[in-house]
Amino acid sequence: MLSAFCISRGVPPYAPTVVEALASLVVLRKLTEKPANPTSLRIPMLETVGNVKIRLLSVHFVLKNCPSWAIFSLAANGLLALALTGLLLRQYRSNLPLNVQQTAVINELSYPLPELTSEQIPELGPRHHLNYRQWVNLLSREAQAIASQNPENLTVLIGDSLSLWFPSEMLPSGLNWLNQGISGETSAGLLRRLELLDRTDPSAIFVMVGINDLIRGVQDETILANQRLIIRYLRRVHPQAKIILQSILPHSGESVTWEGREYLKSIPNSRIRKINQRSQKIAQTEGAIYLDLYPLFADTNGKLQTELTTDGLHLSPEGYLIWRNAIQVICQVLVGI
Numbered sequence: 001m002l003s004a005f006c007i008s009r010g011v012p013p014y015a016p017t018v019v020e021a022l023a024s025l026v027v028l029r030k031l032t033e034k035p036a037n038p039t040s041l042r043i044p045m046l047e048t049v050g051n052v053k054i055r056l057l058s059v060h061f062v063l064k065n066c067p068s069w070a071i072f073s074l075a076a077n078g079l080l081a082l083a084l085t086g087l088l089l090r091q092y093r094s095n096l097p098l099n100v101q102q103t104a105v106i107n108e109l110s111y112p113l114p115e116l117t118s119e120q121i122p123e124l125g126p127r128h129h130l131n132y133r134q135w136v137n138l139l140s141r142e143a144q145a146i147a148s149q150n151p152e153n154l155t156v157l158i159g160d161s162l163s164l165w166f167p168s169e170m171l172p173s174g175l176n177w178l179n180q181g182i183s184g185e186t187s188a189g190l191l192r193r194l195e196l197l198d199r200t201d202p203s204a205i206f207v208m209v210g211i212n213d214l215i216r217g218v219q220d221e222t223i224l225a226n227q228r229l230i231i232r233y234l235r236r237v238h239p240q241a242k243i244i245l246q247s248i249l250p251h252s253g254e255s256v257t258w259e260g261r262e263y264l265k266s267i268p269n270s271r272i273r274k275i276n277q278r279s280q281k282i283a284q285t286e287g288a289i290y291l292d293l294y295p296l297f298a299d300t301n302g303k304l305q306t307e308l309t310t311d312g313l314h315l316s317p318e319g320y321l322i323w324r325n326a327i328q329v330i331c332q333v334l335v336g337i
Contacts, residue, residue, distance in 0.1 A: 132189070135182045140196045142178065147199035151176040153337050154201060158194075159208035160185040162249070162315060170320050172328045175337060178202070186212050187226035194233050203337045205234055206291075206327065208246040210275065211313070215263045220271070224278055231286040243288040244330060247276040249297050249315075252304045256312030264313060269302045291330060296322050 130138065146154065155175045157163040164181030171177050180196065182189070187209045197205075207230060213223045227245065234243050250269045258264060276294055283290035297319065299305045304312060308319035315323065331337050 132182065132184070136193055136196070139180050139182070139193070143180065143196045143200055146176075146178050147201075150201055153203050154178060155331070155337070156197065156200070156202045156205040157181060157208075158190065158197075158205060159246075160212055162211075163206075163208055165314065166323070167317070167320055170317075170324045172324065172331055175203075175331065184212055185209060186216065186218065187223050187230070188213075188218075191226050191230055191233070194230065194237075197234075198237055200238075202238060202241045204242040204244060204331065205238065206244045206246060207231075207234075208248075210248040210279075211251075211272075214248075214267045214272070215260060220275055220278075223275060224282060227279055228282050228286060231283065231288045235287060242334075244291050245279060245283045245288050246291045247279065247294045248272050249293060250302060250304045252306060252309055252312030253301075255303070255306055258311040258313040261312065269298075273302070289330065289334060291326060293323060293326060296326060 153175045156178045157166060157171075158180040160181060161183035162181070163179065164183055166179065166181070168177065168179070178200070190207075190209050207227075209230070210223050210227070213226075231243055231245060234241065250272060251264050251267070253265065253269070256264050273294065276292065280290045280292065282288075297304055297308055306312075308316055308322065310316050
């Protein structure tokens, strides 16, 4: 019923899932809070998706007036959200640094930032009208504009095409988002342009980078060293921000249809998993939060699920929905924004 209602209002067909997931997350969060009046637990308006507004007045009202299928749907989504929340909480607690406090500031990088050669500048492909340096200039102007406005709850996505193509309408609401993704970005390229964010005041920065390094033949040690430097730089310049390092996603193996499929197929997903395991330890020691997205996207064989991708590398709307819900949990439960 909710799907039909949304379609009739011109809302994307995946919007009901977003609403149900958000409802479950907020209900779970409210249930963990101590209500002012123990006899009545009230939940405010949750979310607006297109023309759809969802309001839950009270748990008692929901249980008394909703049909049994609706209660079952909410319970099922609640269990899924609870499982996801529990998984992320366990990851976060296991990632808390042993020797570095969350408020610590890194004053020095372990070695100088590498200079990019012309061969290291990512290829953006014929579908893009801007070259890499033009993209950097554009993102620089956007960062300067945001810095001049100094919005509250500024949250940054920074990385490669997966971040770049994140649909803005699917990003968690209530936050001011700045997308600093560039298609084809590598860890070295990202490290060189972190200074674009120097004058901004973000609450959280979500970093995803590494797959293009693997495609271009960069060694694992170089990727991991650059990830470490990225975290250190961001923590030094933005000590008040939460830095979230996100795992490299799997690819679809033989099912890949992306134009560079032969390069991608030569990278075993087992190698990506090993890099992610080491990235998690880096995040732990450097005082960052690690968001392991890999198991949310992998099938039973460790490959990117076909329904979550458009070409075996990039994400479909369903894939971005999963990523969106994981970010939502991080923002609400772990980061507190």
